[in-house]
Amino acid sequence: MSQGRLVVLAGPTAVGKGTVAEHIRAEYPQVWISVSATTRPPRPGEIDGLHYHFVDDETFERMARDGELLEWAVVHGRAKYGTPRVPVEKAIAAGQWPLLEIDLQGARQVRASMPEALFVFLAPPSWDELVRRLIGRGTESAEEREIRLTTARAELAAAEEFDVVLTNDNVKRVAADLVSLMGSPSVSSRNEP
Template sequence: MKTRAFVICGPTAVGKGTVIRQLLAREPNIWLSISATTRQPREGEIDGVHYFFVTPEEFDDLVEAGDMLEWATVHGVNRYGTPRRPVLDAIEAGRDVLLEVDLAGARQVRESFPEAVQIFIAPPTFEDLERRLETRGTEGPAERARRLETARVELAAADEFDHIVVNDDVARATDEILSIMSSIR
């Protein structure tokens, strides 16, 4: 059986995390990639489980060697990215790999690892996305507005992806992604 890397992308509050948890629960052969970061571990975080914690110099070396599938500087301070080697190791071990990334990350992966299958998770409507973001209540009005503006940009780029899955129901969206994964194997 052939295994692959699958990029999962979508706007804030679309339910990416929920769908990914369902994928992992339903298909034990899927491995969720672990990001590398230059930030310090928080209490309870374990190197190689939550993140690969690296020094800024080690991160630079990975980038310069082409060993990052994608990376970014977040809030002008810490860098995060997807190391190539663990992804390849998981694929070589016969596992499908999920990479949960933002739009910029998906575009970088398209360049650095073009064999990865790109899946965009979309809301049924923009109004549904607004409602989900407001209902979860984790952001104030200014942050919600900023996230919704970013979501408009991300939704406008959905056609860049190999597949678009509408998350109108978590179980149905999960089924659709599993079907995509199965058809590609």
């Protein structure tokens, strides 16, 4: 059985990471998508165990302390997010290419512990489109949107840290491109200009 390879999808808030992952989940069932743990409350329509493992602060702290998380971070100064380690390691050992949909802080932690992973940055078509998407979600207060947009500016500047940059101007196409990369043996190290 061949060894799998971890694929990390990261990018700024509201770029559509979750939408792309949802499309892959629906259209490419062969892709194993990691389910993160978070301390934030569910958004409308989110299902515990499918979209996230919704846990309280005490449970999350225990998971982090006991080394059960591959990566974790406090995002936007508010909620904690992290990737349970064991399911990812099992998927890789089974020859799968697990997909992690995480933030920039988490991607940097994964790079430190698993540099052999494929790191994909999801970029917006433009700053204005990113702002439109964030406002259009309607899930954050004006204050929360400002915090997220400040964070997004810094996150956009980090695109050069990634092996591949995909522009999310069409969810179906970018999902297909990402799945194609996952099966491409030619993407084995950082793409250099």
